[in-house]
Structure formats: structure tokens, C-alpha cells
Amino acid sequence: MEKHVSHQEKVGSYMDTLARVLSWAYRKIDAIDARMLLQHVLQVNHAYLITHPEEPVSALQAGAFSTLVLRRESGTPVAYLTGERAFYDQTFKVTPAVLVPRPETELLVDLALETMTEKDRPYRVLDLGTGSGAIAIVIAKHRPQANVVAVDLSNDALSVAQWNASNLGANNVRLIQGSWYEPLGADEKFDLIVSNPPYVAEHDPHLQQGDLRFEPSIALSTGENGLACLRHIIAEAPAYLVDGGRLLVEHGYDQSAICQRLMERAEFEDIKVHKDLVGIERVCNGRYFM
Numbered sequence: 001m002e003k004h005v006s007h008q009e010k011v012g013s014y015m016d017t018l019a020r021v022l023s024w025a026y027r028k029i030d031a032i033d034a035r036m037l038l039q040h041v042l043q044v045n046h047a048y049l050i051t052h053p054e055e056p057v058s059a060l061q062a063g064a065f066s067t068l069v070l071r072r073e074s075g076t077p078v079a080y081l082t083g084e085r086a087f088y089d090q091t092f093k094v095t096p097a098v099l100v101p102r103p104e105t106e107l108l109v110d111l112a113l114e115t116m117t118e119k120d121r122p123y124r125v126l127d128l129g130t131g132s133g134a135i136a137i138v139i140a141k142h143r144p145q146a147n148v149v150a151v152d153l154s155n156d157a158l159s160v161a162q163w164n165a166s167n168l169g170a171n172n173v174r175l176i177q178g179s180w181y182e183p184l185g186a187d188e189k190f191d192l193i194v195s196n197p198p199y200v201a202e203h204d205p206h207l208q209q210g211d212l213r214f215e216p217s218i219a220l221s222t223g224e225n226g227l228a229c230l231r232h233i234i235a236e237a238p239a240y241l242v243d244g245g246r247l248l249v250e251h252g253y254d255q256s257a258i259c260q261r262l263m264e265r266a267e268f269e270d271i272k273v274h275k276d277l278v279g280i281e282r283v284c285n286g287r288y289f290m
């Protein structure tokens, strides 16, 4: 008698709940990733997920979630699965055409904003290799009087950046297609140049591991042992800076000394390096005086 389970109870007991689908996912992928994917499918926030463990999940939702979990399990970055990533104080659309914005790059934004002390000054800012537009758009939002020019070689990346600029109401960002300084006028000068260029060496084994495998190599890696883009950006920067203008570049974990040397060679002064959240030297910062 007690062994008998009615059909109704069976359906009830096997119905998916938030807690059940999550515990299935936890055995396959990172717990934070699992939560982000379920939040995306259900369009709820983290707090809702945690406070409603018994909430039923429809077959359709469970199916959509399990597809995402399996794609994550085979390596696709969470941001490409959800189509978005929080960076600084904004949320950006991301697609496989752009690098996923990283928390360490928020340092570059912090340093840029620190140098722009006069909130109402129409600073001219250049972002080279803008990708999703994350750096340029956050700067533009925090300094609405600034004029931000953001350059990228990839038209697909620029459409993502354009979508983000419009969606986030950053009207003071101008997006241009081209290679680094090439699309700029010869007499265009900026108060500040920022860049998070590709800096991973082309044959770095990390490119074949984890999330990096799914990101555009054009945004990640470059020749000369990862230094080709940094060399070009640093060497050419003085021609596009006003007197006393500043250059801020993100670089790899072992490229701090060489970036400082490249800045010295390009006659930058007041050169400083800054450590990221985990204590790795990540941003090189210099000023150029004519």
C-alpha cells in the first residue's frame, strides 16, 4: 500500500524545481555559471533564485537551461551564452565577435576617470580596439561632456559597440572602423588615449585552453611575442596627444617592464605601472609633453 504512488504524485515528485535543475547543473559546471545561466533563462535575479528553491521550472525552461549548461560544459563562455556581461557599472551586449569584458580592465577605466578630474571639461578621449565598446562607453557615461572616439578594425565588433552605445545612451561616443590610428585625421589630438589591445603571444598555449578558445583571436593575440600592437600604439601615441596628454595601456602579466621601456623610448614622462585586482602589473600609464 505505501509502495503505491499515484500518477499524480509521480508527476508532482518529478516536476523540475529551481533547486533540482540547479543541483543537476552543479555537477557539470561551476556553480556561479549555473546560476547565471538559470537567471538568464528564467529572467530573474540572483536573490530570486536563492529564495525560491521550490519554484517549478517548465519543461521548456528546463530544456533551454540544460542546452546552455551543456554548451558551457563544452567550453563556451557564459557571456556568449547569455549575450551579456556586466562591466564597471553597466551591462554590455557581447557576441563572439568581441572579447568578453574582464574585471581587470575596470582598472584601466578607474585610472582614466581619475585623470579626468574636471567633470565638465570636454576631454577628447581615444579608445583603440574598442571591441564591445565597454571602456569607451563607461568613460563616456561618467564624463558626459567628454568626446570619446572609439576605433576597431572589426565591423562586427563595431556593430556590437554601436548597439551598446545606443542602448546605454552614450551619445558622446563616435565609433570608427580602421586599424589603430589609421582612420584618424593627421591633426586629431586627444587628452587621453586608452587601449586594451591584443597582447597574448600567437603561440601561447593558453589560447587553446578554456574560454579563450571561443574568443576572437584578433582581440587576443598578436605577433612579436604579443608585443606588436602595444609597440605600435605606444610609439605612435605622441603624434595624437595634446601637450601633457596621457596614454593608458593594458598589458600582459609579464609585459610591464617592456611597456615602460617602450614609453621611455617614445619620450613619455611620469611613467607608472598599476596592479590589477589580483596584484599583477596590468596597466602602464605615461604623459607626453611636447
Ligand code: GLN
Pocket (backbone or CB within 6 Å): 102, 196, 197, 198, 199, 200, 212, 219, 220, 221
Ligand atoms: N587579459 C586577457 C587574457 O589573457 C587578454 C586580453 C587581451 O589580450 N587584451 O585572458
